[in-house]
Amino acid sequence: MSAAPLLEVRGLRKHFPLRGGVLQRTHAWVRAVDDVSFDVYPAETLGIVGESGCGKSTLARLILKLIEPDAGTVRFAGEDVRGASADRMKRLRRDMQLVFQDPYASLNPRLTIEDAVAFSLLVHGSSRGQARERARALLGRVGLDPRLYGRRYPHELSGGQRQRVNIARALVLDPRLLVLDEPVSALDKSVQAQVLNLLAGLKAERALTYVFISHDLNVIEYVSDRVLVMYLGEIVETGTADALAQAPKHPYTQALFASAPSLDPDHRLERPPLTGDPPNPIDPPSGCRFRTRCAFAMPRCAASPPALRAVGAAHDVACYLYEAAAAAETPAR
């Protein structure tokens, strides 16, 4: 990890206005992503995990500039994505691609899968024949014989097959970074494993870098080198997958690991470690956003939000419980 990061995200923020009434006046804001910073290094897989509604998908769309951030920067290979000209952006899009969550809504029902994959190439100026050739080759690579499937329409394919098409479409431009937004959540367990193995194979083959978003901790643990835990639009803990699995620090991360289903009978839970829904992101709690569901909440948690502090090698946590430990790690100022 000594190399320069491929993707640098700094202070990214997106608040969605809630409009209402005839005049479409904004009466509230949904704080989807709040001050999120992280790096992704070449050839690694960064897992992003969190409950639904914590801003994971918004983060994916912000990275790819499908939506504009309110604040913060995204730099890809040292280049500012946010300030890129339309021309430069089009070239940047070849390097960063997104695999979508919903295998049903993510394919145009009126295009054959061959055309769906070839489309990106046509946008970037390939000839029709060339694009089709590449698309067919890639469909074969993701496990769909182009002779059998190339000219079929999405409704003739299963969910797992569609997700393979999505992966082929994302890869057809030879990107360096692939953002995978819950790529296997909509699939059956057995199909999940197949798709995950396919993704692992492609990554090794093409020296890809993955940002892998999921709410499934088992999947995240399996695919990721480093993990980023999000709660209500904020990062609460980051660390290597091993460090997080062995010694989760943040009470939320601990609860997540405790609630992940396990096949070990000694690991069964008597009661859920976490109850209730996350608070409304329209009006998040003051201070630490997790304090309303936290067993260790202290008065100071309500006062101001804790910052991310190092608690180990490449292991940061945003919680007042570890302030002492963090102070010992970092030299006193």
Added chain:
Amino acid sequence: MAVTTALPRDLDAVAGAPMSYWRTVAWRLARDPATLVAGSLLALIVLSALLAPWLAPYDPNAGSIRLRLASVGAPGHVLGTDEQGRDMLSRLLWGGRMTLIAGFTPVLVALVIGTALGVLAGYVGGLTNTLVMRTMDIFYAFPAVLLAIAISGALGPGLPNTLISLSIVFVPRVVRVAESATVQVKGLEYIAAARASGAGVPTIVRHHLLANVLSPILVFASTQVSLAIILAAGLSFLGLGVTPPAAEWGLMLSTLRQSIYVNAIVPALPGLAIFVTSMAFNLLSDGLRDAMEVRA
């Protein structure tokens, strides 16, 4: 017995070349009996209207005082004559032209303008959407018939003015359908995927959006043709549409109205023609809706 498990060499031949969308639609249409009947009936009506100059046995506007209101089957006049002694068959053939023009043109105009406005409002959103859709709401505030009568009344009678007023009636309806279809499709992930691939707005609209919003719009427009025919006939009936002595089904119905006690069958003929034509259009659009259903 040897069992061959090898894949056939030519997989395309086995899998069969999948049909394109429009071929699938045509295939489905050809298998629906109601659509077939309605379709052939409409083809007959359109053809006879087109060929009216050659098919009509008499000049539609030349009458004979001695032969007024002849019954159906009268010698020389298969469908009888009207109150001025003009041949009904000839007038129905010529009148079909007018009625079909008045039924099709406004819907076609509305289809083009309405789709453009609706897709613009739906795709751009924000203030543009508010501006376009609230303007359409103003037209929507009036019942269709009232709006058509009001505009026709202001513009004066005549076929061109009928077409203008009916177009104004139908544009907001198409805009609504186009806008809601666009908003729905725009939010789907394949549009986001197209954006992520670096495609510009015109490319996305052309390749990904239009193909998916056009079928609901087309189906809706096809249901409106019969309404346009009835509205056009209604305007003529009220004296706001086609001007006499030209033959038009609604106008014929209006002028023959007083003769209904003398001869009940002949005045009913233009009404029957309107009924059959609009019914056939409705059946056809039903079939079209089923055939154009896109499985996602």
